[in-house]
Amino acid sequence: MKMRNILAIFVLFCGAPSMRAGGNSSEKVEGDKVWSVACQQCHNRPNPASYSNAQWDVIMHHMRVRGNLTGMEARAVLEFIKDAK
């Protein structure tokens, strides 16, 4: 019973944001704002030219997990960084 409850919570947790994602898909996330606000909650912003585009792909994947960024936010920041270089 306990395991069932845990599984049910897990499914709800994983499913709810997906449904929410559909509703928010038209909302545009501005990469420069996320870059300016979210990154600086923990550390200084590095120079976009510090890494190559391929390296930024990897680093943003890492920061998406570590910094609790949504997929949309991570993609927007990545696009902003590559444009800013």
Place this chain on the structure above:
Amino acid sequence: MFTINNRRCAASALIGTSLLLTSSMVMASPSDGPISRAEFEKMQREMSSLREELAALKKADALQKTPPSDSKVSQGGPARVKSSGADTRLETPAISALKTEIKAVREMVEETKAGETKFVLTGGASSVFSAPSHGTSKFDAAFSPILLWHINDRLLFEGEVEYELNDDGTNSTKTNLEYAQLSYLLNDYVTIGAGKFLSPMNIFVERYEPKWINKLPDTPLAIYDGILPESHVGAQVRGIIPLGSARVNIAAYVSNAPSTDSNGSLEFDNFKPAASNGKAVGGRVGFMPCQYLEIGYGLQQSNVRLDGDPSATDYNSLLQSVDLSTSFEKANGRFALQSQYAWSHVGSKADFGVNANRSGGYAQVSYRGKKWSMDFLNHLEGIIRVDRMTQPDPTAIDAFNEKRVTFGLDYWLTARTVLKTAYELDRQNNGHAGSNSILLGVATGF
């Protein structure tokens, strides 16, 4: 310009003219008198030789006009002539050198081009000099490379190994596996991971512990290397629930349970199966009413056992933590507030002879200049931190309560390289002399 091609054409014309002249001479010779058979045969041999030479030249010319079989740039050998209608060009040494250089660049790009997976080596390094008022001053150094392996757009491996100097008199180096986790992005909001990972319930280790991020040369009492775990071996799921302009960050995990010592103090090196057969369950909920503010609550519950106890008695343990952090720009700079308070409960007074309840935490305020006209000020950051650690019964377990206030001044050389200076006031009880310290450090992230 008289090119090689022109020369060959001229040679062909010359040979043709020679043949014509020779033929006409042969044809005209009867009018000058009869020729001997030997002379006639000699002339025939010469004509035959000239015809062969002419055929060879024509063949060579035809080959020269044939376009190359592919578009690749040919390398090496003598310079080649290319002909395209009236545009006849000679491949100069400069063009040959350029083609050689292009080939080298192509080869270099091919060698460095990532395949389907991508690696990045990042991390940090630091060095600290500490001079306590009671004790020996010393230098220390650490190096923490992080390997990020982007397997595909959903899969990521991240691992960090920290190399530190042992302070146990062995003059050796200590190696710690900080984390080694494989994570999978389930969708835009949810990530699952397994391996050894930084504790999701302890926001300090997840976000502020890296030496080039931590603004002071040392770490806060109780929160780091204290009563909260720094990492777990297990599995976790974490996600984000957007609520308009607000959001909720959630993380939950199951891991090997910690063990305990005879004072009810938890040992979080929880990868020793003999010491703990149980599992710990925990997580954190962080609420962000806006992008600049996060308030969090973390907990971990588990049954723990005495390290190496053959009776294998289980004691209940509960760890809890609250945190608040914010960062915003004001007054030509950026203010940041980080705070966290944690408390633990392990077993009962009957189990350990004391109520094994510990608590402690820190609050830190910092300001860094950003928009001052004097650029030097934009590299400075001032920090004040207050932290404390309270033991259950210091006299009974030969421990002490501790309070500190630390004043720091940093100079940022780059966005990720910082020189740190700090003066730390330290107060301890139970007969332990607090030791004020001067701390100097340098840290870089790469």
